[in-house]
Amino acid sequence: MxxxxxxxxxxxxxxxxxxxxxxxxxxxxxxxxxxxxxxxxxxxxxxxxxxxxxxxxxxxxxxxxxxxxxxxxxxxxxxxxxxxxxxxxxxxxxxxxxTPTARNRSFGRPGRALAGAVALVGVLLAGASAAGAFTDDVEVERTRTSLHLPRS
Incomplete structure (x- = not known):
């Protein structure tokens, strides 16, 4: 040194x-x-x-x-x-x-905004799917499956 x-x-x-x-x-x-x-x-x-x-x-x-x-x-x-x-x-x-807008730094980066939007859409679609929003109610009514097993 x-x-x-x-x-x-x-x-x-x-x-x-x-x-x-x-x-x-x-x-x-x-x-x-x-x-x-x-x-x-x-x-x-x-x-x-x-x-x-x-x-x-x-x-x-x-x-x-x-x-x-x-x-x-x-x-x-x-x-x-x-x-x-x-x-x-x-x-x-x-x-x-x-930068004068250091607090809003993420708004100036389209890559982060796009990634955030894609993540939000994914979460919303997953929630809607889990809630059954994409199932046909008629199909569910016709399928009469039982959660109970028959007794032997």
Whole structure:
């Protein structure tokens, strides 16, 4: 590790976050195998191949991987918590001040609205089916099945 300050985590998007993780690895000066050993010593699991894959993508890594990675890089507890907080902020849609309508964020995403509508229709259809709304009453009357077994 160098004597310079470690990079700070951005809380804007996953691409910037992973790029900052790459800078953190470079700052640490450790190989992937060394990171794996240091994570294990800190009580985490971080296989070297997982760390390499994590830094090779532009997707937001899982929280436990970020915790293991920043611990392996040698960050203090408060610095590690800043990385975890930034990850949560990105996972939850970014900083609140980034958009003026942060409270209505889901209304601007047609994919979520469509998924919600499909789920609602599915629940309504299941309820109607369970209530017998799709059965023909005449057919039910003609079928005179008994719930009692005949006595022998």
């Amino acid at each position: 160098t004597t310079t300050a470690p990079p700070t985590p951005p809380d804007t998007d996953a691409v910037a976050f992973v790029a900052a993780l790459r800078r953190l690895k470079a700052w640490s000066g450790l190989s992937y195998r060394q990171l794996e050993r240091r994570a294990t010593q800190a009580g985490h699991s971080l296989p070297y191949s997982t760390a390499a894959t994590m830094l090779g993508r532009d997707r937001l890594p899982r929280q436990e991987l970020v915790a293991a990675f920043v611990a392996a890089c040698g960050l203090r507890a408060d610095q590690a918590q800043a990385w975890l907080d930034a990850r949560v902020t990105i996972a939850c849609g970014g900083p609140a001040e980034a």
